[in-house]
Amino acid sequence: MSFLTVENVHHSYFTPKSATDALKNISFEIEEGEFISLLGPSGCGKTTMLSILSGLINPTEGTVLIDGAAPISLKSSIGYMLQQDYLFPWKTIEENILLGLKLNKQLTEQSRATAINLLKEIGLEGVENQYPRQLSGGMRQRAALVRTLAINPKILFLDEPFSALDYQTKLKLEDLVFETLKSYKKTAVLVTHDIGEAISMSDRILLFAAKPGRLYKTFRVPDELRVIRPFEVRSKEAYSVLFQEIWKELESLESHE
Numbered sequence: 001m002s003f004l005t006v007e008n009v010h011h012s013y014f015t016p017k018s019a020t021d022a023l024k025n026i027s028f029e030i031e032e033g034e035f036i037s038l039l040g041p042s043g044c045g046k047t048t049m050l051s052i053l054s055g056l057i058n059p060t061e062g063t064v065l066i067d068g069a070a071p072i073s074l075k076s077s078i079g080y081m082l083q084q085d086y087l088f089p090w091k092t093i094e095e096n097i098l099l100g101l102k103l104n105k106q107l108t109e110q111s112r113a114t115a116i117n118l119l120k121e122i123g124l125e126g127v128e129n130q131y132p133r134q135l136s137g138g139m140r141q142r143a144a145l146v147r148t149l150a151i152n153p154k155i156l157f158l159d160e161p162f163s164a165l166d167y168q169t170k171l172k173l174e175d176l177v178f179e180t181l182k183s184y185k186k187t188a189v190l191v192t193h194d195i196g197e198a199i200s201m202s203d204r205i206l207l208f209a210a211k212p213g214r215l216y217k218t219f220r221v222p223d224e225l226r227v228i229r230p231f232e233v234r235s236k237e238a239y240s241v242l243f244q245e246i247w248k249e250l251e252s253l254e255s256h257e
Ligand SMILES: Nc1ncnc2c1ncn2[C@@H]1O[C@H](COP(=O)(O)OP(=O)(O)OP(=O)(O)O)[C@@H](O)[C@H]1O
Pocket: 013, 014, 020, 021, 022, 040, 041, 042, 043, 044, 045, 046, 047, 048, 049, 213
C-alpha cells in the first residue's frame, strides 16, 4: 500500500441556497519521500484537497489514509508551511521554533538541540534570540520551515509558501526547501499557481480542473530534472518542454470554462 492514498474523494460545500462540488471523484496515491504538486486554475479545489489531506475538513465522501491512519489522528505529526510564516512577534526565533515541540509535549534537551542544529543547517545560525521583526521575509520563512521540521512530521503540506516573497528570495528558498526535504526524506504536497515552481521541485504534478474540481491529468517530472536543484532545473530543455505541455493544458482548460 502507498504511503498516502486518496480514494474516491468527493467534497461539496452547502449553503442554504446552493451546493458547490469543490471536488469530484478524486483518487491518487503518494509514495513515501515523494514531492507532489497540486496545480490548477483558481477554484479547482486545491485548497480544499489540502484541507482534506491534512484533516482540517472531512470529505463529504471517500477516504484518505496517511501511513495507514486517518489524517485527523495524525495532527501532531503533520507539518505546514503557509504563505504567511505565522511566527509569534512577541516570541524569539528560538521560542517560535520550539513551539510545535512544546505543544506536542515533545520538548526535550535532545529535540531542542536538533531544532537549534536545524536552524544552523538552514543558514540561520545566531538569530535564536532575535524577534521575527528583525528578520527578512525569506529568513522568517526559513525559521517557519525549521519550526515545521522540528516536530519531525510524517508529511509536510506547503500551501503557496513562496508566493509572498520577492522573486530572487523565492528561487533561493525553493532550492533550500527542496534540498532540506530531500535530505530528510520527507513526503511533501505543495499547492502552487506557479508551473515553474511545480516542475522544478516535484516528482509528480497533479493538474486539477475546475467546475467541478477534479483531477485532470498527472505529469511525471523527467528523472534528469529530479536529481538537480530547482534553480538549475529551470535552465534545462526538458523543463521548457514540460512547461509548454502544462501551459497548453491550462489554456485549454480555461477556454472550456
Ligand atoms: N467555505 C466554502 N464555502 C462555499 N464554497 C467554497 C468554500 N471554500 C471553497 N469553496 C468553493 O469550492 C471551490 C473550490 O475552492 P478552493 O478554494 O478549494 O479552490 P482553489 O483551487 O484552492 O482556488 P484558489 O487557487 O483560487 O485558491 C470553489 O468554487 C470555491 O468557490
